[in-house]
Amino acid sequence: MPLIERLPKKQRHQQLLKIIEENPFVTDRELTRELKVSIQTIRLDRMELGIPELRERMKQMAEHSYDQVRSLPLDEVVGDVVDLQLDKSGISIFEIREEHVFSRTHIARGHYVFAQANSLAVALINDEIALTASADIRFLRQVHLGEKCIAKAYVRSMNGHRGKAKVEVFTYVGEEMVFQGNFVIYRSTGEDHIEGGM
């Protein structure tokens, strides 16, 4: 019943964790050379520590990166436009999914909520070119994974058929307002150059 001097094993476990953390592509055989123990010991250690085999580790990394690549696009129009009266008002719905949140907190990244509002504001303007010139935005409460954001946009003013339009957007989750923004959108029928905007 060895009660003292049991460090070597725990120590080896620490080393093992460290080695695998800084090089997850190491095989058990390579580990035997670094830790000077038999391959069976390495495998027992991995079991005790719950570290999967090399192939499983690679698979997990590959799947993880695949998910990320999939999730990237802040696509064309973010959110589904369910109602649109050009130059007047519009509504879009956007569900917060895994790829839109900070993984640690499950709170949506601000730029997705912004993107939904911005896309809707731009879509509302019935012109060949409509670009955001400026915006004043406020995130009123965090939006969490799984919540549905309903953005409502209203055109507040129009300057003839060229120049700026003001669009106000309110985004709700249920009854609660989570985001509010005032957008200034440049608009143009297309023939001439405009000096600012997106």
Place this chain on the structure above:
Amino acid sequence: MPLIERLPKKQRHQQLLKIIEENPFVTDRELTRELKVSIQTIRLDRMELGIPELRERMKQMAEHSYDQVRSLPLDEVVGDVVDLQLDKSGISIFEIREEHVFSRTHIARGHYVFAQANSLAVALINDEIALTASADIRFLRQVHLGEKCIAKAYVRSMNGHRGKAKVEVFTYVGEEMVFQGNFVIYRSTGEDHIEGGM
């Protein structure tokens, strides 16, 4: 010497490429079921097409993502952070590609430019939780396909270790400033609830 009607094979190759592209985690055996040919045929096809085996594909994906994660543990950021002094300043680079522009005009959608700035502002704050509370932004000129946006962010004020931080971001293409934004970021060490923000 079959010269005409050689399509079935080429056709199968096209299908194979497509299937593997949309699910790189498919095994040869699974492919036999989808393509109704023997496993040897699948393997010949992969050889001709230069497609590596499943494990090799996973390994490559894992290595790729590992390299990315290594270079910047800030995979939650849109744009590559090339310089970061926490709580002080940071720089990120983001190249406008096909998927970021309006297809008709080749002008970048505003929310991508915003996302780069927002992500950088959030990354700058050295706290467990950092969420955008509000922002005042201005798009100064259109950004076009292929242009590189260089965002520079500076922390302007900090309120102790909880509360708001003000971050100013300037985005340039070459010498020209294309975007400017003032962000208010909520920060918290994590233990308690905050009433607004992203």
Place this chain on the structure above:
DNA sequence: TACTGTTTTAGTACCAGGTTCTAAAATGAT
């Protein structure tokens, strides 16, 4: 010293998901 419990090592059988190679069968065009 002998006994006991832990830790380490050894060895075998087996697995997935292949590669490599040889060879036979099916298909199609002339």
Place this chain on the structure above:
DNA sequence: ATCATTTTAGAACCTGGTACTAAAACAGTA
């Protein structure tokens, strides 16, 4: 019918393991 291409079959072998059994080495203690 013949000949090239294409497809299928099968066996041997590979990596990097798992699962299991069993022996050896080590440590502490009665």
